[in-house]
Amino acid sequence: MLAIVNAEIHTVSGGVIDEGTLLIDDGGIAGVGEDLDVPADFDVIDAHGRVVTPGIIEAHAHVGINEQGLGWEGSDANERSDPITPQVDALDAINPKDTAFGDFRAAGITSTLVPPGSGNLIGGTAVALKCRGEIVDDMIVKHPAGMKAVLGENPKGAYGGSGKAPATRMANAAMIREALDEARQYLRARDRAEENHENPPGYDAKCEALIPVLRGEMPLRVHCHRADDIVTAVRLCREYDLKYTLEHVTEGDHVADFLLDNDARCAVGPTIKYGTKVENRDRSFHTPVQLSRKGVRFCFTTDHPVIAGQYLALTAGIAVSWGMEYDVALRSITLSAAEHIGIEDRVGSLEVGKDADVVIWSGDPLDYTTFSDYTIIDGRIVYEREG
Numbered sequence: 001m002l003a004i005v006n007a008e009i010h011t012v013s014g015g016v017i018d019e020g021t022l023l024i025d026d027g028g029i030a031g032v033g034e035d036l037d038v039p040a041d042f043d044v045i046d047a048h049g050r051v052v053t054p055g056i057i058e059a060h061a062h063v064g065i066n067e068q069g070l071g072w073e074g075s076d077a078n079e080r081s082d083p084i085t086p087q088v089d090a091l092d093a094i095n096p097k098d099t100a101f102g103d104f105r106a107a108g109i110t111s112t113l114v115p116p117g118s119g120n121l122i123g124g125t126a127v128a129l130k131c132r133g134e135i136v137d138d139m140i141v142k143h144p145a146g147m148k149a150v151l152g153e154n155p156k157g158a159y160g161g162s163g164k165a166p167a168t169r170m171a172n173a174a175m176i177r178e179a180l181d182e183a184r185q186y187l188r189a190r191d192r193a194e195e196n197h198e199n200p201p202g203y204d205a206k207c208e209a210l211i212p213v214l215r216g217e218m219p220l221r222v223h224c225h226r227a228d229d230i231v232t233a234v235r236l237c238r239e240y241d242l243k244y245t246l247e248h249v250t251e252g253d254h255v256a257d258f259l260l261d262n263d264a265r266c267a268v269g270p271t272i273k274y275g276t277k278v279e280n281r282d283r284s285f286h287t288p289v290q291l292s293r294k295g296v297r298f299c300f301t302t303d304h305p306v307i308a309g310q311y312l313a314l315t316a317g318i319a320v321s322w323g324m325e326y327d328v329a330l331r332s333i334t335l336s337a338a339e340h341i342g343i344e345d346r347v348g349s350l351e352v353g354k355d356a357d358v359v360i361w362s363g364d365p366l367d368y369t370t371f372s373d374y375t376i377i378d379g380r381i382v383y384e385r386e387g
Contacts, residue, residue: 007047055110055357077117107310183210317366
């Protein structure tokens, strides 16, 4: 039981409280507002002169699965033995002892989505985690949390150079369609057998893994940088009537009206790094600023470890310097990120009943000179800055 008092509280969903109190009980937010009575048995943190926000949320990071500071030994994000691997699951490869989790906590990041990497056309299942704990099963916020799919350079580069498909963008799309068609036929045969009390078709792990995608129970999360790949991603998902998100979206500003018309949800980034290949060479903050002005739903990502995840708040701060509205930028790394992942019922804003994932900042959280003084996950202090 904890009370944070005398704080400038940015609730994200309900405005700013200049001299507010936040009450935490049993791992959840029990109260937020002005002039709240603090029960006598609550521990109290006086946050005078400091800012309180929801925990920061990284919408697309390979933390724990591409381990910080390791080579091939800790690189488990891409099963590059087959371009179609929906049956694999990021959960089975995450190491909670990855030192990056500690860096995330120190930077105020309390939740993250961990998808497989971008080497395969269909890469496997993603999981949403809290950034604390010793056993990954105890860290889960949502699982499954999406199926990774990839368009563009990565899969054709991973396989085409060795004489295997895909070697072109045509094959990228065609092979994803083929996998979805096979899964749809498998599902129809399974349902038909059940209706007719017949033996089901032989078990197919790939098809089974894609059934929740076809049923709309989880989104296809499509890696796409170039504008034409973005359009292909939307076309594919519309063909199969899939829920989907778009990941990275480097050239999203080129097709902003298209994204708005299709009500797309985008994770933009990594942005604070020059392009590393042809398809993302035009990286800049122009994309997220234009998407925000158009009203396209978006959040930021560092794609950790491409950019170290602890620079997520800095990313939002730089976006403000490029002209993004402050509230939009803060929302992009809190509630908008939670909505992108599908965990907004639990985290992303400071509301009664939500998980007590809270950060007490030394100052403006989007200023590069600011530090997290306290990071709190599920009501527990998981990081406290020395001094």
